[in-house]
Amino acid sequence: xxxxEVTGLRKTYGGxxxxxxIDLVVAxxxxxxxLGPNGAGKTxxxxxxxxxxxxxxxxxxxxxxxxxxxxxxxxxxxxxxLQDADDAADLTVHExxxxxxxxxxxxxxxxxxxxxxxLGAKRxxxxxxxxxxxxxxxxxxxxxxxxxxLLFLDEPTTGFDPEARRRFWDLIRTLAGDGTTILxxxxxxxxxxxxxxxxxxxAGGGIVxxxxxxxxxxxxAGQARVSWMDGGTARTEQVSDPSDLIRGLVASGADxxxxxxxxxxxxxxxxxxxxxxx
Amino acid sequence: MSGTFAPAPGRAxxxxxxxxxxxxxxxxxxxxxxxxxxxxxxxxLVMLGAGLFDVTNLPTxxxxxYVVPGVLALTVMSTxxxxxxxxxxxxxSYGVLKRLGASPLTRPGLLLAKTAxxxxxxxxxxxxxxxxxxxxxxxxxxxxxxPALGVTVLAxxxxxxxxxxxxxxxxxxxxxxxxxLIYVVMLSIGGIMFSAPALGAAGWFLLPLAAHAxxxxxxxMHGDAVxxxxxxxxxxxAIVWPALAARGFRWE
Numbered sequence: 001x002x003x004x005e006v007t008g009l010r011k012t013y014g015g016x017x018x019x020x021x022i023d024l025v026v027a028x029x030x031x032x033x034x035l036g037p038n039g040a041g042k043t044x045x046x047x048x049x050x051x052x053x054x055x056x057x058x059x060x061x062x063x064x065x066x067x068x069x070x071x072x073x074x075x076x077x078x079x080x081x082l083q084d085a086d087d088a089a090d091l092t093v094h095e096x097x098x099x100x101x102x103x104x105x106x107x108x109x110x111x112x113x114x115x116x117x118x119l120g121a122k123r124x125x126x127x128x129x130x131x132x133x134x135x136x137x138x139x140x141x142x143x144x145x146x147x148x149x150l151l152f153l154d155e156p157t158t159g160f161d162p163e164a165r166r167r168f169w170d171l172i173r174t175l176a177g178d179g180t181t182i183l184x185x186x187x188x189x190x191x192x193x194x195x196x197x198x199x200x201x202x203a204g205g206g207i208v209x210x211x212x213x214x215x216x217x218x219x220x221a222g223q224a225r226v227s228w229m230d231g232g233t234a235r236t237e238q239v240s241d242p243s244d245l246i247r248g249l250v251a252s253g254a255d256x257x258x259x260x261x262x263x264x265x266x267x268x269x270x271x272x273x274x275x276x277x278x
Numbered sequence: 279m280s281g282t283f284a285p286a287p288g289r290a291x292x293x294x295x296x297x298x299x300x301x302x303x304x305x306x307x308x309x310x311x312x313x314x315x316x317x318x319x320x321x322x323l324v325m326l327g328a329g330l331f332d333v334t335n336l337p338t339x340x341x342x343x344y345v346v347p348g349v350l351a352l353t354v355m356s357t358x359x360x361x362x363x364x365x366x367x368x369x370x371s372y373g374v375l376k377r378l379g380a381s382p383l384t385r386p387g388l389l390l391a392k393t394a395x396x397x398x399x400x401x402x403x404x405x406x407x408x409x410x411x412x413x414x415x416x417x418x419x420x421x422x423x424x425p426a427l428g429v430t431v432l433a434x435x436x437x438x439x440x441x442x443x444x445x446x447x448x449x450x451x452x453x454x455x456x457x458x459l460i461y462v463v464m465l466s467i468g469g470i471m472f473s474a475p476a477l478g479a480a481g482w483f484l485l486p487l488a489a490h491a492x493x494x495x496x497x498x499m500h501g502d503a504v505x506x507x508x509x510x511x512x513x514x515x516a517i518v519w520p521a522l523a524a525r526g527f528r529w530e
Contacts, residue, residue, distance in 0.1 A: 052379065052529075072382045076289030080380035082373070090309040091302075102298040103382045106286040142377065147286040178284045 001064055003028045003150050003181040004049060009058035011044050018044045020205035021058065026183055026198075031176045033192040034185040036202035037274055042185040043083055045202070046154050049183070050080050063150055076104060079148030081139045081156050083185075093130070094123045097141050104146035113141045118167050133159035140168070144175065151175065153184040157191060169194055189267045201273050208273050217269040228259045289382040296387055299378075303395030310365075317356050318403050324470060325349040325411060340499070342416040346408075347494030348470035351433070353403050355487050358396045358434040360461045363441035366392065367453035370445060370529070379529030386524045393438040393520070400434055419501035426497040429504055429512050433490040436515025443523040464488075482511035 004026035011019040019041040026032040034042045047053040048060060051067035051074075060067060065074050091099070094110055101107035108116075114123055117137040122130060127138055136159050143151060153172075157165045172195055176182055186192055192199050193213045200210040201217070209217040223238040226245055239245050242261055249256060264272075289295070307314060328334055329345035336344050369375050378388060408416075445453050468487035482489035489508045496502040 050380070052376075072292075072384045072387075073289050075380075076382040077287035082376060082380060090306060095305075099298060099302050100381055103290050103295050105288040105290050139377075143380075146288075146382075147284070149285045149287045180285050 001028070002026060002061075003030070003063060004032075004183065005059075005061040006045075006049070007059045009045065009048065009060060010056045011041070011048060011053070012056040017205045019048070019055075022202075022205075022207050024200065024207070026181060028181050029176065029179055030197045031172065031182045031184065031195050033196035033199040034183070034202055035187075035189070035192055035199055035270060036185075037187075040202040041205040042202050043154055046152055046183065046185055050078065050152055051075065076146060077149045079143040079146060079151040081136075081143035081151070081153045083154040083158075090126060090128070092124050092126055093119055093138055093141075096127055096138065097145055100142050101145045106147060107145050108147060110141075110145065113145045116144070116171055117141045118164055131159070133161060133164060136160065137164070137168075140171075144171075148180065150181045150183070153182065155185055155187060157186070157188065165191070189265075189270055193266045201270060203274050209269075213266055216266065217273050219264055219266065219269045222264045222269075225262045226259070227262075228254060228256060230254060292384075292387065295383055296391055299383055299387060299391035300394045303391050304398055307395055307399055313361070314357075314399060314403070317361055318353065318407060320465075321349045321353045321356065321403075321407055322410065324352065325407065326414065328470075329411070329416070330414060342411060342414065343418070343499045344495065345470070346411040346416045346418070347498050348468075348491040349411075350404055350407060350430075351487055351491040351494055352465065352468070352470050353407060354400055354430055354434050354490065355437055355464060356461065357400050357403060358393075358437035359441045360457045361399075362392065362396050362438050363445050363457035364450075364454045366442055366445035367448065367450035371450040375529045385527050385529075389439070389442055389520060389523055389527060392442060393435055396438050397431065397434055400430070404430075418498040421501040422497035422503070425504045426494055429490055429493040429497075429508065432512040432516040433486060436486060436512060436519050439516070439519030439521070439523045442527060443519060446523070446527040479507035479510050482508050483514055486512060486515050 002025050004024060006022060006024040008021050008023065009019055010017060010021045022041075022045065024045075034045065036042050044053065048055045049062050049067055051062075051070060054068055062070075063074065063077055067074075093114060097110040097113055101110050101113075111123070114120055117140050119134060119137050119141065122134060127135060130138065136156065140153070140156055143153070157168055160168060169191070172182060172184075182195075184192075184195065196213055198210070198212055199216060200207045202208070211217065211219075215221075221240070223240055224242045225236060225238055226242045227234065227236045228249065229235070237245060246259075249259075325342075325345060329342040329349075332341075338344050366375075375388070441457065444456060448456060464485065464487040468485055468491065470487070470491055482492075489511050493504040493508045493512070496504055
């Protein structure tokens with residue numbers, strides 16, 4: 001059984017489609033990333049999958065159940081890191097994590113989770129005194145403390161500093177390595193590239209491309225750009241396989257100290273996909 | 279190494295979840311202890327002012343006997359309705375509730391925990407006010423204490439239900455305004471400092487503060503039974519609003 005199966009999912013607000021009939025399958029144990037600009041429908045989609053929002057049409061199965069009807073036993077199997085929980089609670093990090101941990105039968109200990117998200121030094125600080133990035137890390141801690149089978153992360157690293165982001169990536173890889181299915185939305189292409197087994201790009205409420213980071217949007221089959229200096233002039237050629245070109249250059253005795261071969265980055269591919277929608 | 283992070287999902291027993299949420303609500307209440315004390319300010323002023331001095335016309339010479347039950351009823355409303363609505367409204371807008379909605383805590387579970395926490399708060403406030411009342415000369419009837427407690431629990435549950443419903447439907451600023459307005463209107467016409475007009479069951483339903491105050495007067499002042507119309511009206515409050523809140527409450 002797949003972790004998530006979505007067919008024809010549609011969400012309409014006042015006659016406008018926020019999500020315009022998408023299909024999606026996420027396998028168990030997979031890290032799946034949803035990319036897309038603001039307003040593409042990512043968060044709406046994720047909130048429907050979490051059971052926080054009703055859908056207008058379509059069929060949705062998350063861990064085998066319809067999230068619109070599933071009860072708290074189902075809810076206990078998923079972990080959620082919300083996009084915008086701006087918690088001004090008068091609780092310390094430790095109190096909040098321990099509190100939510102108590103809702104689960106076999107939780108991680110709160111100290112373990114606080115260390116995992118790198119908030120050990122802020123254990124006894126009130127949540128409202130934390131920076132935005134630190135609060136996001138509290139959200140992450142709350143999302144994983146119950147050892148969920150399926151973890152939703154909605155733009156989890158917004159406001160993280162680079163080091164915290166790398167540590168977070170390691171954490172996500174560890175969770176996935178031990179069998180947690182992860183669905184992540186993000187603005188950061190490097191994040192999707194570093195983490196995702198598969199990803200989909202959303203724009204205007206629809207999925208415009210789906211694949212692995214290496215193959216998304218025909219990226220793997222894209223032309224390689226070969227650039228070198230030829231007696232003081234810059235030369236560039238686009239070829240699908242640069243082998244022959246380079247053999248020829250070597251044979252001709254060209255200066256290859258400045259040779260570069262590039263393929264479209266995930267960002268190039270992404271911007272093309274998004275651009276085509278506008 | 280594998281296994282340390284392995285999923286082990288599940289839900290703790292609902293009793294455990296509820297117990298923990300009630301404890302958390304109480305902890306948060308204690309953290310805003312100054313608000314709990316301040317909430318007793320108006321009732322205290324009313325009790326000492328109207329109870330000890332002839333500032334209003336009362337249908338009795340036993341001013342404290344008349345005023346203290348009304349003040350207790352006012353405190354219940356202030357905490358279970360006004361305080362509850364405002365706090366919950368802001369919690370919702372800050373995203374605290376949405377976060378809880380992502381956990382295995384159910385909607386009725388949250389409403390129950392919030393109502394239980396408010397009841398605990400009311401126990402403390404009523405005890406303090408009653409002690410002050412006794413200190414300045416209030417001499418209640420002790421014989422009808424159980425029905426007095428019964429109507430108080432019903433009133434608190436009803437207030438809390440309406441508060442949670444308002445807080446989940448309106449914006450926090452609107453909730454604050456509406457809750458304050460309803461408090462002031464009830465305080466003015468609710469028969470706390472002077473006698474309310476005689477009301478039928480429907481009237482008691484519209485003026486729960488007056489109904490509660492009247493019931494407390496019947497029991498604590500005269501040792502009488504609570505009129506059936508008041509039982510009916512407050513029971514309706516305790517069923518209708520919590521039920522509507524459990525159906526319509528929104529986490530975000």
